[in-house]
Amino acid sequence: MAIDTAVLTSWDWHPAERTIADLTSLAETLGTIVETAWSEDGEHVAVVGRQDDEYRLGRETGALDTVFEKLRQVRFTPDNRVFGLAKLDDAWTVVFDQEPWEERFDFAWNPVLSADGSTVAVQITRDNQCSVAVNGTPWEESFTALRELAISADGKTVAATVQTTALKEADVPGFFAGTWTIAVNGTPWEARFINTWGVCVHPANGSVAAEVRHLDQTYGIAENAKAWEQRFGCVWEPLFHPAYDRVLAPVRLGGMWTLAENGQPLWKGRYHQLWRVAAPAGNNRFAAVVAHDFGRWTVAVDDAPWPIGFSDLVLTPCFSPSGERVAAVFRDAGTWGIVVDGKPWDHRFAMAWDPLFSPGGREVLARVEVEDGVTLALDGTLWSARFDTLAPPCFDPAGERVLVRGMRRGHCIRQVVDLKTLRG
Amino acid sequence: MTIHRNPVDDPGFERGLQKLTPERLSAVVHQVLDTEAAARLKIYLATCVHCGLCSEACHWYLSNRKDPEYSPVGKVKETMAKLVELRDTVTHDDLRAMARIAFTECNVCRRCSMYCPFGIDIAYLLLTIRRFCHLLGIVPLYLQDTVNSHSAAYNQMWVGQNDWIDTLLWQEEEAQSEVPSAAIPLEREGADIMYSVIAPEPKILAQLIGNMAQIMAVAGMSWTMPATDGWDNSNMAMFSGDFEIMGRVERLHWDTALRLKVKRVVMGECGHAFRGSAYDGPKWLGWLHPPIPMVHAVDFYHELITSGRIRIAKKIKGPITLQEPCNIVRGLGLGEKLRFLMNAVCEDFRDVEPNREHNYCCAAGGGVINCGPIWKAERVRGNKEKAKQLAATGATTVITPCHNCHSGIEDIVGHYKLGMHVKFFSDLLLEAMEIPDELRG
Numbered sequence: 001m002a003i004d005t006a007v008l009t010s011w012d013w014h015p016a017e018r019t020i021a022d023l024t025s026l027a028e029t030l031g032t033i034v035e036t037a038w039s040e041d042g043e044h045v046a047v048v049g050r051q052d053d054e055y056r057l058g059r060e061t062g063a064l065d066t067v068f069e070k071l072r073q074v075r076f077t078p079d080n081r082v083f084g085l086a087k088l089d090d091a092w093t094v095v096f097d098q099e100p101w102e103e104r105f106d107f108a109w110n111p112v113l114s115a116d117g118s119t120v121a122v123q124i125t126r127d128n129q130c131s132v133a134v135n136g137t138p139w140e141e142s143f144t145a146l147r148e149l150a151i152s153a154d155g156k157t158v159a160a161t162v163q164t165t166a167l168k169e170a171d172v173p174g175f176f177a178g179t180w181t182i183a184v185n186g187t188p189w190e191a192r193f194i195n196t197w198g199v200c201v202h203p204a205n206g207s208v209a210a211e212v213r214h215l216d217q218t219y220g221i222a223e224n225a226k227a228w229e230q231r232f233g234c235v236w237e238p239l240f241h242p243a244y245d246r247v248l249a250p251v252r253l254g255g256m257w258t259l260a261e262n263g264q265p266l267w268k269g270r271y272h273q274l275w276r277v278a279a280p281a282g283n284n285r286f287a288a289v290v291a292h293d294f295g296r297w298t299v300a301v302d303d304a305p306w307p308i309g310f311s312d313l314v315l316t317p318c319f320s321p322s323g324e325r326v327a328a329v330f331r332d333a334g335t336w337g338i339v340v341d342g343k344p345w346d347h348r349f350a351m352a353w354d355p356l357f358s359p360g361g362r363e364v365l366a367r368v369e370v371e372d373g374v375t376l377a378l379d380g381t382l383w384s385a386r387f388d389t390l391a392p393p394c395f396d397p398a399g400e401r402v403l404v405r406g407m408r409r410g411h412c413i414r415q416v417v418d419l420k421t422l423r424g
Numbered sequence: 425m426t427i428h429r430n431p432v433d434d435p436g437f438e439r440g441l442q443k444l445t446p447e448r449l450s451a452v453v454h455q456v457l458d459t460e461a462a463a464r465l466k467i468y469l470a471t472c473v474h475c476g477l478c479s480e481a482c483h484w485y486l487s488n489r490k491d492p493e494y495s496p497v498g499k500v501k502e503t504m505a506k507l508v509e510l511r512d513t514v515t516h517d518d519l520r521a522m523a524r525i526a527f528t529e530c531n532v533c534r535r536c537s538m539y540c541p542f543g544i545d546i547a548y549l550l551l552t553i554r555r556f557c558h559l560l561g562i563v564p565l566y567l568q569d570t571v572n573s574h575s576a577a578y579n580q581m582w583v584g585q586n587d588w589i590d591t592l593l594w595q596e597e598e599a600q601s602e603v604p605s606a607a608i609p610l611e612r613e614g615a616d617i618m619y620s621v622i623a624p625e626p627k628i629l630a631q632l633i634g635n636m637a638q639i640m641a642v643a644g645m646s647w648t649m650p651a652t653d654g655w656d657n658s659n660m661a662m663f664s665g666d667f668e669i670m671g672r673v674e675r676l677h678w679d680t681a682l683r684l685k686v687k688r689v690v691m692g693e694c695g696h697a698f699r700g701s702a703y704d705g706p707k708w709l710g711w712l713h714p715p716i717p718m719v720h721a722v723d724f725y726h727e728l729i730t731s732g733r734i735r736i737a738k739k740i741k742g743p744i745t746l747q748e749p750c751n752i753v754r755g756l757g758l759g760e761k762l763r764f765l766m767n768a769v770c771e772d773f774r775d776v777e778p779n780r781e782h783n784y785c786c787a788a789g790g791g792v793i794n795c796g797p798i799w800k801a802e803r804v805r806g807n808k809e810k811a812k813q814l815a816a817t818g819a820t821t822v823i824t825p826c827h828n829c830h831s832g833i834e835d836i837v838g839h840y841k842l843g844m845h846v847k848f849f850s851d852l853l854l855e856a857m858e859i860p861d862e863l864r865g
């Protein structure tokens with residue numbers, strides 16, 4: 001979810017470079033630095049240090065006091081609190097800054113944060129049963145297995161793929177009788193399926209959809225506990241349009257793939273593959289990665305594939321805020337690149353990350369790796385600065401400057417650059 | 425021809441047969457023979473001149489007193505040739521026999537194709553029978569259970585996500601007791617390598633992951649492992665004929681590597697997992713080749729030693745031989761690199777005969793060992809030839825750079841009382857490699 005403009009405006013957009021933290025000096029008190037995380041505004045850094053069997057959290061200002069048996073997957077909330085998974089007294093929990101949740105679990109993993117930062121949900125086990133803890137409170141229900149988690153933007157809906165019946169070893173008939181479903185805020189749907197995967201939650205209205213394998217082994221999509229009537233040879237995970245009440249999914253028909261809505265093929269095109277569906281908040285469109293020829297990959301926007309194709313892959317298309325323009329990462333004959341509205345940049349890279357449009361949609365910015373480090377490329381032009389790693393960049397509300405959060409020789413650097421500087 | 429085999433009852437066969445209706449049988453015959461099967465199926469059947477030259481290639485035939493029923497061409501005659509002839513008039517007994525032959529008496533090792541003057545891909549014909557049986561629900565019970573695990577847990581042994589992560593944290597500690605700076609970096613976006621393994625590693629052979637953590641630390645590699653599903657690159661669905669689940673497993677494996685922004689995937693010592701990730705899976709998904717490079721452990725160890733990143737401090741004593749996994753030796757051509765590795769770390773490497781692409785299968789591969797304990801006696805009897813081959817080397821240790829080979833060879837070593845230790849190559853490398861003093865802490 002895009003960061004709120006009022007929040008963005010409040011950040012420091014003065015073009016300057018500041019060192020936020022020096023990992024080498026932090027390591028003196030924290031031990032080996034095993035993780036680092038940036039706050040969204042680039043003003044803060046959190047690190048995890050390991051010394052023998054002890055783990056400690058550090059901020060840019062220094063080490064915090066609490067010692068953990070383990071500490072992992074540390075991240076910032078949008079309001080600059082740090083949370084992560086921690087092991088204390090041989091039990092796992094979530095810790096915010098230094099404050100652990102009261103509840104402890106045999107194991108806790110896969111923390112997901114709602115886009116508004118209000119809710120953290122985490123998968124847990126207790127007495128060999130799986131469940132979810134939301135903001136410190138476990139669901140009342142627990143399950144034999146629970147594997148995928150999805151959360152709405154406001155954190156009010158948390159959904160998971162769950163197995164509700166325990167099976168004995170090699171109980172094949174039991175498995176095919178259907179043991180999987182979706183649990184929403186702890187309550188499982190009534191229907192059982194052979195499998196459920198790809199659970200997703202509408203970012204705004206909390207509707208839930210997932211891929212299902214029906215008891216007759218055909219595949220389909222279920223929305224809010226009701227399965228599409230139509231069955232398919234295979235399906236991939238559904239996607240809710242962020243601004244409309246629509247759910248779409250790739251489906252396999254007669255050995256070829258297309259995009260379907262409410263059980264019916266929406267697109268006329270039939271592809272060797274269709275996946276990585278995306279939809280913009282700005283208008284009512286859909287894009288997907290398709291193989292229109294076998295082994296040739298491109299983007300199709302509203303069923304119109306770009307004429308260009310790539311041999312290795314194309315990653316999920318990224319829309320401009322208005323939804324008019326589309327860009328994506330591709331890999332072709334072993335090198336990575338960025339393609340915008342069907343036209344690839346000239347440069348090729350050792351690695352490329354998802355491109356980002358400026359608020360007005362005119363410019364495209366991407367993190368890329370070149371021979372001597374990681375940098376940014378704006379509309380295909382490489383910036384001269386180099387970093388060891390970069391966090392995702394961010395435009396200011398006017399689209400004139402970019403916030404850079406990078407690591408260089410052990411220093412965490414916050415830099416605001418204007419587009420002119422990026423263009424060199 | 426009546427099939428004189430020991431009777432074996434597999435409840436997995438009866439499950440499908442009980443539910444089978446004539447309509448379903450007709451529909452599946454049509455789907456497989458007229459829609460899905462490539463034109464090459466018909467060409468292969470029409471080309472075969474029944475010369476029997478493929479027979480001597482098959483360890484099942486050699487191990488079963490050269491009974492023609494176990495010859496490749498004999499197996500095709502009782503399965504695909506019969507299906508093409510009888511179509512939906514096949515009987516339940518025909519189907520039982522077809523399933524038994526296709527799933528439990530062929531390792532899809534492709535040795536026979538090298539001996540056929542026309543290069544007929546017999547393994548493909550038998551895999552197509554497996555696809556047919558899968559669509560009818562006639563699949564060995566334990567193999568189907570493995571596929572169910574793939575579908576529900578994205579790994580072949582029902583490993584929970586909590587157990588996966590916990591095992592990695594534990595193995596990191598184990599590795600650190602030898603090499604204090606060793607780490608198993610979880611979810612390290614932008615690392616050069618994603619290391620993927622198969623489920624027996626976290627489930628029963630966790631030390632292999634710890635071995636790799638030490639090797640990576642000594643070699644100074646930038647690597648990561650996922651703390652999500654997508655870490656298991658094995659694929660028994662490829663062998664049960666469930667291509668939809670096969671594709672799903674491979675898709676998640678590759679998507680996980682792409683999510684972690686790695687440059688390549690290095691995989692552990694497993695043969696069929698290479699085949700699934702590099703060939704069969706990508707093809708079903710629409711790729712001509714994997715989206716980013718994939719390197720088998722044998723290739724990776726070769727790279728580490730030849731580049732000087734790993735130095736051998738002392739060679740291992742004692743006669744040591746080798747089981748060459750079909751999928752990486754016949755399939756990928758790693759025979760020479762494997763010999764380089766064996767000679768680099770062993771004082772007394774005893775080669776097998778025949779070897780390289782002519783080596784015999786372990787009889788566990790191709791999903792056969794996953795057919796479970798019900799079929800174990802038949803499987804071990806079906807590879808007496810391998811026991812003879814290994815015994816002739818006089819070795820006391822056999823290296824198996826593949827999980828299926830490892831388990832299959834252990835069974836053969838036990839049954840034929842070969843008196844050998846069965847090890848992975850990383851076990852040897854760990855003993856032989858130099859750990860610089862500065863890394864010992």
Ligand code: SF4
Nearest residue numbers: 482530531533534536
């Ligand atoms: S086991 Fe190998 S040699 Fe024997 S029939 Fe099957 S593919 Fe051919």
Ligand code: SF4
Nearest residue numbers: 472473475476478540
């Ligand atoms: S060697 Fe080839 S042609 Fe001869 S029987 Fe075997 S498959 Fe048929």
